[in-house]
Amino acid sequence: xxxxxxxxxxxxxxxxxxxxxxxxxxxxxxxxxxxxxxxxxxxxxxxxxxxxxxxxxxxxxxxxxxxxxxxxxxxxxxxxxxxxxxxxxxxxxxxxxxxxxxxxxxxxxxxxxxxxxxxxxxxxxxxxxxxxxxxxxxxxxxxxxxxxxxxxxxxxxxxxxxxxxxxxxxxxxxxxxxxxxxxxxxxxxxxxxxxxxxxxxxxxxxxxxxxxxxxxxxxxxxxxxxxxxxxxxxxxxxxxxxxxxxxxxxxxxxxxxxxxxxxxxxxxxxxxxxxxxxxxxxxxxxxxxxxxxxxxxxxxxxxxxxx
Numbered sequence: 001x002x003x004x005x006x007x008x009x010x011x012x013x014x015x016x017x018x019x020x021x022x023x024x025x026x027x028x029x030x031x032x033x034x035x036x037x038x039x040x041x042x043x044x045x046x047x048x049x050x051x052x053x054x055x056x057x058x059x060x061x062x063x064x065x066x067x068x069x070x071x072x073x074x075x076x077x078x079x080x081x082x083x084x085x086x087x088x089x090x091x092x093x094x095x096x097x098x099x100x101x102x103x104x105x106x107x108x109x110x111x112x113x114x115x116x117x118x119x120x121x122x123x124x125x126x127x128x129x130x131x132x133x134x135x136x137x138x139x140x141x142x143x144x145x146x147x148x149x150x151x152x153x154x155x156x157x158x159x160x161x162x163x164x165x166x167x168x169x170x171x172x173x174x175x176x177x178x179x180x181x182x183x184x185x186x187x188x189x190x191x192x193x194x195x196x197x198x199x200x201x202x203x204x205x206x207x208x209x210x211x212x213x214x215x216x217x218x219x220x221x222x223x224x225x226x227x228x229x230x231x232x233x234x235x236x237x238x239x240x241x242x243x244x245x246x247x248x249x250x251x252x253x254x255x256x257x258x259x260x261x262x263x264x265x266x267x268x269x270x271x272x273x274x275x276x277x278x279x280x281x282x283x284x285x286x287x288x289x290x291x292x293x294x295x296x297x298x299x300x301x302x303x304x305x306x307x
Contacts, residue, residue, distance in 0.1 A: 003027040004223070005066045007053050007099060008073030009046075010037030012173045013113070013166075016212050017070060017219055018042055024220075031062040032073065041173060053095035056102070063102040068223045071099045071112035078117070078268045081138035092142035093149070100153035100161070109160040111222045112150060114232060115143040116167045116208070116273050126276035129165070129232055137268035147232055154230035162222040164215075167236035167275050171212030171295060172302035184209065187247050188300055191254050201265035203244030206272045208236045211295035214288040221284040236275030237288040249293060253300055 004021060008014045009030030014037065021028045022043055029047045042048060051058035053073040063069060073095055075081065075088040096112060103110050117140030118133045135141045143165075150161040174181045176189025190197050218235050241249075244260070251258035281287055290298075 001025055001027055002067045003029075003065065005029055005031060005062050005069045007031045007059075007062075007069070007071045007095070008037060009070075010034060010039060010041050010048065011072065012171070012175075013169060013212055013215055014070070014072045015041035015173055016171065016216050017072070018046055020216050020220060022046065029062065029066070031059065036175070036178070054090050054098055056098045059098045060102045063099075063108060066108060068109045068111070069099060069103060070219060070223065071096060071110055074113060076115075076139070078137040078139050079266060081142075082267055085138050088138060089142055092139065093145045096146040097149050100149055100157070100159055103159045104153065104157035107158050107160070109162070109223065110150070110153070111162045111164070111219055112146060114147055114163040114165045115140060116165050116234070116236070116275060117270070118144040118147065118165060119270075119273070121270045121272065123272050124274075126238055126274055127234070128276045129234060129279055136270060139268075151230050160228050161230045162227075163230075163232040164218060164222070164235045165232060165275070166215060167208040167210055167234070167273060169210055169212055169215050171299055173212075174299070176303060183207075183243060184246065184250070184296065184299060187250050188254075188296075188303055191251055191256050191258065192303060196259040196261045197247045197251070198261050198263055199243055199247065200263050200269060201243075202262065203242060203247070203260070205243045205269065206240045206274055207243065207246070208239065208274045209241055209246070209292055209295075210235060210237050210288050211290035211298075214286075214290055217286055217289075218280060218284065221286055225284065231283070233280040233283060234275040234277055235280060236277050238275060238277050239292070240274045241292060250296060250300070253293070253296055
């Protein structure tokens, strides 16, 4: 039985990872400031340390004695980064450095969340990990910074690190009431309330949506096969969906005729984001398994049950 620390473990992706770790018999502890995470997302048996991931002392204490760390704590919002540049930088990059620094004493493997936001608005039909980074937002710049510091963590301090560039992750436990949630949760919440669907821009933006269960499978594979080096992988499906089509599919699953309104395009929004999963497939033998419509149905069912 292994023992893991999950930063941000009370949040959306983190809580699904916790459930999977507990389900396979691993021991886990969580570090989360509960700014977006919820205690009731966690099993009662899982220890929760309420603390700031950018607090080096708190992170060192949380890291003590674990076999590996999943670093998922972040402010995952382009809009929030525009509004609170310094605050989100502290959470997203200082927090990552605090984790890598705490890991170096025992050379604890770290699997961490990066983002497709590092690519910026690259129109390539399937972005590979060799595409040049060109972030358009503070969030993307900080995630690129995480990757650079993860490289240093390994090269200078011998900490094995695996970074995952998450594309558009969706699923149960995303908060549809938050303006910082993923577009799927927001659209589903608007349709459930009978409100118009608000699309920023013309709706022809392309995204690569991946179900949270497929993301968790990648995280588990990475910690189980953590190599003694630093690598970065896309976590995506390689299938594109326009934002407007997404709204229509969600409305169809809800049996609703959507009323779509348009708002001005937001600063830092990316026109096209489509990944190539080939490197992760080769490394872990994994492909995303959940089709978009099935994942949307699971998400909508969860929203209905928790309403």
